[in-house]
Amino acid sequence: MLTYRHPVAGDMVNVHVPATPEELDAFVSWAQRATERGPIALDTETTGLDVFSDGYRLRTVQFGDAHDAWVIHWERGGHFRRAALEVLTKARRFLIHNAAFDWLVLDRHAGIPLEELAPRTRDTKVMAALVDPRQPQEGGIGTGLKPLSAYYVDRTAPDTQGDLTAVFRGLGLTKATGWAGIPLGHPTFNLYAGLDCIFTARLEPCLSAELTRLEVRDRLVDYEHEIARICAHMQRKGLVLDEEFTRELDSALSEDARENADVAARYGVESVNSNKQIAEALTAMGETLTERTAGGAVKVDKAVLLALADMDLQWKRLGIRMPNPLAEAVLRSKRAGKWRSAYAETFLDTVDSTGRVHCGINPLAARTGRMSVNRPALQTLPSSDQMIRRCLLADEGHVMVSTDFQAVEMRVLAALADVRRMKEGFQSGGAEFDIHMFTAQLIKGLEATEKDRKLFKGAGFGKVYGGGISTLARQTGASEDEIRRAVNAYDRAFPEIRRASARWQREARATGMVTVSATGRRMPLDRDRAYAVVNYQCQSAARDLLGQALLNAESAGLLDAMRLPIHDEILASVPAGEAEEFAREFEKAMTFDLFGVPIVSKADVGSRSWGSLYGADY
Known part of the structure; x- marks a missing residue:
């Protein structure tokens, strides 16, 4: 058996690479003892990131604890696969960094359903994001394994991917071709594969201690793992x-x-x-x-x-x-x-052999926890677009249903800042209540016009998103003087918003410029942008409403229909003959009460394409 030794935080750790059935027996025996002691760190090496692409291969599966790692050459088949599968199916708990990726890899290429693996997983990337969601360029540690390991475990922790890129060049490979082309027995490849498990195993107790110190609720940690699982399920399903x-x-x-x-x-x-x-x-x-x-x-x-x-x-x-x-x-x-x-x-580059695209879903894409969809970034499409959305279809015999929160930003603002007049309007106005015309009439009287509505809508979104006078003027087409007067009138009508902003900023300054959301999420503020606290509070609460909606929808038996979370929307593919029934169930899943403010939703039933919900004819 090949064994590589490497120093980690003053200890010599071991990376074992079995080569015979007998050596695989030693690995399985180690795993049986290790799972009795606690969770086993788990990782994979593959040919790239496009898990669903043709020709994609799972190369190794590695397991480890704080002192030993085992790199199992999945590509060699036979005994190697059987040993890896035995541990994958029998181990009680796993630690994975960026678990959704490995769930999908092992689901598609090793036959281990994510439904079986996810409940046994603790994701150190999720934990790190709840400690500090900022990336290094924002002043944080980041959520990558290398920077986290260097901060919490060993400041000399190697940049395994960076060092392997140099190895690729030496072998005449590129970063794009290196993961597929590096020889399976290459020492650096095996050493670093194992070290990632050891660093993950050592990182988890550090992050657990930090979450406890910061009083981050266990319930929030569990909730984020559930959201990650649901998002991975949607990514696996994909869209036609x-x-x-x-x-x-x-x-x-x-x-x-x-x-x-x-x-x-x-x-x-x-x-x-x-x-x-x-x-x-x-x-x-x-x-x-x-x-x-x-x-x-x-x-x-x-x-x-x-x-x-x-x-x-x-x-x-x-x-x-x-x-x-x-x-x-x-x-x-x-x-x-x-x-x-x-x-x-x-779309054309990533479509799989069955004609589906599997957009990446990042459930923790921002400090606020806001989700994003990447490769491609569908959440950046303008709300008026039908052309790009027309590319994506529901399943054969299905239609698209989109269920969207109604005016969720303003409802969340009213709830969190306890804005009396707004809350009264939402409570008495029903699902179709127009907060922006309500505001215009409150300020200008019943003779308020559509122009007034647009002006005060801009002022309201300025409160939620932190837009300045010049930005709001560009967005609304009004002059800066008009916007300034509208914002001042808005403050007079709803003084609770300014008071809440001042209170949240005081609380943040007292805790090292960190504001804590209604669900206990820690969101660091930039000192020169403390005013963004309103945006952070509202965006985070709205995101967690969407997360709760995903959980509610799963409980209602709607998980297999769900395809994407987009902003405040759940996109679903449902049987055409049952579309109205599904729409009603999604609306129920997305209906709540938030501190006395009704959170309501509206489901739209389209034709087969996503674009049909925006005017496309198919």
């Missing part, structure tokens, strides 16, 4: 891709990007990605550009260009100026190019 439509869309987006780039070229912009060329051309057209980047360059970002094109953030006309044709051409060319690469091409 309309490949023919997606190829046509890919071609159309390419043409759209080219045509609009040609329009920009007529105004002297040879590259729509050259801010310098765009700024010079707009100035030559008589536009006044006053905003500057941190480096002092003229700013011509999306927000600036949308304003010049007379469009809001949803690309709808504001009607307050003559649209600048260059600004619009640049925006449309860049968007078409981005959507082609980010969506159409990604």
Whole structure:
């Protein structure tokens, strides 16, 4: 048996690599003793990250505790697979860093259903995110195994992936091909595979102690593991891709990007990605550009260009100026190019052999716990889009159902800040209650107009999202003076919001600039952005309402229908003949009472494509 020894925090640890059936027996005996002592750390090495792609391979499965790790060569088949499967099925508890990935790998490539593995797992990445969700660039430790191990376990902990990348180069491989191409017996490959288990085993008690010290509730830790399991289930299920439509869309987006780039070229912009060329051309057209980047360059970002094109953030006309044709051409060319690469091409690159795409779901993507969908990032699509969403289909014989919280941001704000007038409105107004018109009439009287509604809607979202006067002016099309007056009137109508913000900021300053959510989530604040506390509190509570909705939906037997969590929405594929019944059940799952404020939802039944819920005809 090959055994590699390596120092970790002053100890010599062992990484064992069995080569014969007898050596595998020693591994199984170790695992039987180890599971009696406590959880076993578990990890996998694979050929890459696209778990559902054709040709994807599981290469090794490794197990370990604080002192010993065992790297089992799954690729060798036979006895090796049987030994690994015996431990995978019989061990009582596992520790995994970034468990959802390994759940899906072992589910698809080792036949261990995530339903069996997830209840026996503690995820050190989830634990770390509940200690401090910030990434290193934000001032935190991060949630990667390397930085966490260096902080909590051994400051000299090797960057296993970084060091292996150097090995790949030495073997004539790239980072993309290295995981599949490195020889199974390579010493560095095996050593680092085992060390990741040992670091995970040593990391878990440190994080457990830190969670206890910070008084993070055990219930919150368990809840996040349940949410991770449900999200992994949705990722495994995936969505049917309309490949023919997606190829046509890919071609159309390419043409759209080219045509609009040609329009920009007529105004002297040879590259729509050259801010310098765009700024010079707009100035030559008589536009006044006053905003500057941190480096002092003229700013011509999306927000600036949308304003010049007379469009809001949803690309709808504001009607307050003559649209600048260059600004619009640049925006449309860049968007078409981005959507082609980010969506159409990604769908086609990642579709599996059964015609499904399995978008990654990150249930803890932000400090607030907000979820995200990646590869591609579907949550960044504008709410008006039907074109990209049209690519994704419900199952054969099914239709799409989207169930969305109604005005959840404002309902959460009313509940958390105990805003009396808002709460009364929500309590008496029913599911269709329009908080923004209610606010406009409260301030302006019954003669309030749609323009007033839009103005006070902007002021309200400014409270929730922390938008400044200039940002709100761009979003609403109102002047800065109008927005300023609206915000002041908003504060007079709902004084509890400012008081709550001041209280949350005081509490954060007393606890090292950390605000704690209604569910006990710790969210560090940046000292120069303490005002963001309202956004953090509201966004975190809204996210946890969505998390609870996922759990409620599972309890109602709806898990197999669920496909994606998007913002405040659950997307589902349901049998066409039972769509209305499913819609009612999803609405029930997404109905709560939050500190006296009713949280309500509305389910929309579409046709087969996700885009049908946004106007597409299929």
